[in-house]
Amino acid sequence: MVASPSSIHVLARRLASVLEPVTGQVYFARECHDNYVALGFGPSPRDVNGVPGPDFTAYFTSRGSVMGQVPGEVVAAAFAVFNPAVVIPAVTKGWLLTDARTICQARDNGAIAALHRIIGENPDGATTARELLLRAVAPLRPEGRPLYAGLCSLALPGSVMGDVWRLGDMLREFRGDSHTAAWVSRGITATEVGVMSELYWGLSIKSYSRTRGWSDDDYAEAIESLTARSLITTDGHLTEAGRDLREEIEIATDEQMMPVLQVLRDDVHTLIAILDPWGVAIRDAKGYPMSGPHDLAESARS
Numbered sequence: 617m618v619a620s621p622s623s624i625h626v627l628a629r630r631l632a633s634v635l636e637p638v639t640g641q642v643y644f645a646r647e648c649h650d651n652y653v654a655l656g657f658g659p660s661p662r663d664v665n666g667v668p669g670p671d672f673t674a675y676f677t678s679r680g681s682v683m684g685q686v687p688g689e690v691v692a693a694a695f696a697v698f699n700p701a702v703v704i705p706a707v708t709k710g711w712l713l714t715d716a717r718t719i720c721q722a723r724d725n726g727a728i729a730a731l732h733r734i735i736g737e738n739p740d741g742a743t744t745a746r747e748l749l750l751r752a753v754a755p756l757r758p759e760g761r762p763l764y765a766g767l768c769s770l771a772l773p774g775s776v777m778g779d780v781w782r783l784g785d786m787l788r789e790f791r792g793d794s795h796t797a798a799w800v801s802r803g804i805t806a807t808e809v810g811v812m813s814e815l816y817w818g819l820s821i822k823s824y825s826r827t828r829g830w831s832d833d834d835y836a837e838a839i840e841s842l843t844a845r846s847l848i849t850t851d852g853h854l855t856e857a858g859r860d861l862r863e864e865i866e867i868a869t870d871e872q873m874m875p876v877l878q879v880l881r882d883d884v885h886t887l888i889a890i891l892d893p894w895g896v897a898i899r900d901a902k903g904y905p906m907s908g909p910h911d912l913a914e915s916a917r918s
Contacts (some may be wrong), residue, residue, distance in 0.1 A: 627884060628870040628877060632791055634888050637895035637904035639784040641730055643670045643679075644904055648726030652678065655722060656713040666902040676703050677710025678723045682789075683766035685716035694762040696796040697806045702829030720770070727785075728778045734901045735777075741890035742776045748880060748887045749783035753790070755875040761793035784891075787876065794872035798865045806830075807838035809865075812847065815854045816862040 642648055644667050649660045652674035660668035676698075680691035688704030695703065710719070758765035767786045772779045799809045810825030817824075822835060842848045847858035854862065877884055898904050 624874070624877060625867055625870040628873045629866075631873075631876070631884060631888060632788070634891040634895055635784050635788055637898045638731070638891055639727075639781060639788045641898050641903045642723060642727035642781075642785070643675060644668060644902075645726050645730035647729040647733070648678070648723060649674075651722035651726045652719070655719060657710070664905065667905050668902075672702070673706040673710050674719075676706045677714070678719050679763075680707060681716040681720040681723065682770060683762055684769075685711060690762075694793075696800070697810060697825070697828050699806075699829035699831075699834070724773060724778070724782075727781050728773060728775065730903055731777045731781060731898075734903055735894050735897050738776050739894065742780060745887060745890045746776055746779045746783065748883055748890075749780060749787065751879050751883075752876045752887070753783055753786050755879050756786075756790050760797055761790060763789040764793050791869060791873060795865070795869040797872070798868035801868075802861065802865060804861075804865070805838065805841075807834050808842055811835065811838050811842060812854065812858060812862045815848065815852070816859065816866075821852055 646660075646668060649668060649671070652671065653659050657674035657677075658671040661671055662669045676688070676691055676695070680686060680694070683690065683694065688707030689700065691707050692698060692700035692703035714722075756764070758768055764786060767782070767789055770782065772782050804812070806828070807825070807830050810828060810830070811821050814821055814824050821839070839848065839852075842858065843850060846855055847861060848854055880887065895904070899906055
């Protein structure tokens, strides 16, 4: 049986959790939605508990733009958990509406404007957070991490909170790329990791991963495969082996964040203390859902 996460792994997950709403608000910020609509994309198609969700064509195109004007196949590969049959036509449509430089700037401007609106242009601790995030990303390497590498190619915005957002997004995508490497290297498919993650988080199958564009047939194939490998039970629960494997994937992700914790040392607690109330404020302002995958991963235990 895989051991419970050590204090270092718990700390890595805690950092990811408090960072998530500060950076992940780019996918829910009304300023971003407005900027994309001005470029010809659709408005936010849904509102969940007051939080406007992204138009997926704008989402795939804007997030993918950090890698340049790449085809949908590349975006699907980098995002990893989304059905390429959904991603590829969305990105193709997106590049008919705009170019990578333009939508990337719209993305930056919207995310930074949202932070300025909600927590201010220079809130308490912002300068320290920027300094600590600069230290955090300094030892990170881009090999096998396309979204992180794409962000590394972009200049810092130049404002205090703009830099905080860019550096935080780099750290977020580095962990995301690392997580993809962890589950792909263990022979898990996108639908399989979606099903395993939902059960690991205590959710029902397809309650979260359905947004990734997979069909019922895709899920049926994943469930059949996981059941045949004794990773989930016939009544839809993780087996001990399945929970161990999913925890192993999370631990492998945490371990790839060790350079961050090593360079920050005890200052990681300072960074967490600064980011945490910002995330609360962003959620209270309906700028990010009340709970996201990093919150669920942080609380999960074997």
